[in-house]
Amino acid sequence: MSLIPYLDEPAEVLIAGASRGIGLALCRTLLARDDVARVWAVSRRASEEAALAQLAAAYGERLQRLDCDARDEEQLATLGKTVAGHCPHLHLVLCSLGTLHQDGAVAEKSLAQLDLAGLHSSFASNAFAPILLLKHLMPLLRGQPSTFAALSARVGSIGDNRLGGWYSYRASKAALNQLLRSASIELARLNRQSTVLALHPGTTDTELSQPFQGNVPPGKLFEPEFTAQRLLALIAEHGPTDSGSFWAWDGQRIEW
Template structure:
């Protein structure tokens, strides 16, 4: 095993689903040092086990992206170990939580729940971009990506409903596009993109899988492999774009 990895990768939301899948895949790349974030230790058991297997290559970082002070503290932990990141992927997102669930009609709209959608799905990414910038200001190729969703495409919205989730993902897309413009000036080699993973068999999608054809419900492993293929092929001219799992560009 390479004890001196040349690439440093941060996975935000690394305790389950796509985030944990990314951690596992990056650990297969012997030249990569991985930092994985978690909110609660009790939900990060599998991530912690991986850290005991790869003590020189995986660091677990406590971080709730809805709390800017926790973002600052988490990034300080990373900066104590490296002065640069080559890749950061934000996999944190919310679709349902307790009584929070997608709204089917206007009568279900609730300001508090809308705020929660935006807090997790939108604002977290721009706070990350704010505080990660110093770690991306180097001469190597870099990637900052956030997991979005095709349902956040305004141009593709034909069915309506799911107000909070749709709007928060559309806001995420706008924020990522805007971040890419500033990063182009301040960190010219960092490519900023939004990613649609497709419907993946995770806790997030589980309540809504019954109408998904089997061939369109991806395993976590398949989703991660597909997204890594997209990321590995990115050129600097792709900055600020919204990519689907198959590499195609999605409408805003």
């Protein structure tokens, strides 16, 4: 099965949030594939991260490390120009950016815990950064089969919200879903071979989930490598006719 539907050449792939957790596992998994020509690994300090340096030593020029804070639009604009200078087309962009309790964001349990700084931090990382990444990479997603996939979360589903809490995280992921849905419509007009997906990775053993892992049912806390494999399987299975949809790691469609 090809990396994305209808692709019949080695893929150029960009991973945002590539230095740790799911993003790093995606880099490892993709570099091990024969149908991936090159991986662009993007994070705030990609050039300094030891794990990415080890991959660069193993895979040489097939891994390109680029420093970019995706919450800074000037840096995103520079990123787009840099990649375009070496690569005429990206076949797959995977955005694993997101925060729950870092960088000023808080997993609020009540309205009393809400504040503007925490809301802004959640929306900046979980909604604004992914869609602005797509904005600045969109010229590279035209003319050939392409997929833009961003990590959302089941708790961003309004229809599935039965517990409340986590106000800013839930709301920012719901905003991301709407932004991706709108972008899928625009991109389809420009490239009928394009796909935009929102993906729920499941609870994965990363820094984001660590404070909450005690509540995870047995067998439902995944290793990053397993999550990476499941995400890539979802991407391979869903093409342009599914653009703008929201899927869970197990292949189940999630209601908005």
